[in-house]
Amino acid sequence: MSKFPITRETLAQVAPKLAALSEEVLFGDIWQRSELSPRDRSLITVSALVALSRTEQLPYHLQLAEKNGLSGSEITELITHLAFYSGWPTAASALAVFAQLTLE
Template sequence: MTKLLNRESLALVAPKLAELTQNVLFNDIWQRDALSPRERSLITLAALTALGRVQQLPWHVQFAQQNGLTREEMVEAFTHLAFYTGWPAAVSALECLEEEQR
């Protein structure tokens, strides 16, 4: 798997994208009251799984844990997603979850 860009390395590669990510996504969208950070994390994990964006999943798995999702809840979500996004997408997501446990 390729090395993930974190906030600092993203800022070096694409400063404007890093700025927009911080200001619009994390300081605005993630702060809105209609959904909790926990709910937003669950939605994000589902979207990344459905789209096959496994490179982004490890960071979001950690973030989901910070937002209150348990490992068991994420396993259950990925299992549920197997029937809606396909087996390969769900298994790839579970593999990312296992990488975070090592």
């Protein structure tokens, strides 16, 4: 992972327009649409991040997934399931991030 994690605050300093789009469009519109629950959106988002090996984004979205109702065992199962679709290394990397969050 990066030594300089991008948070909402640092994103706003580095790329104000991208931060505004994230707040207004992604989290203000897309995540608020009623067609999928926040829990379902978290399942989809974490799955995509795992499959694409986007480990820098995983900590935030794993924590959000738990806030949106996913249990630790469900997240572990999601990652285990993806090992067979996105590859063993992507799953192992995601489990390392998840383990670090849960053991802190």
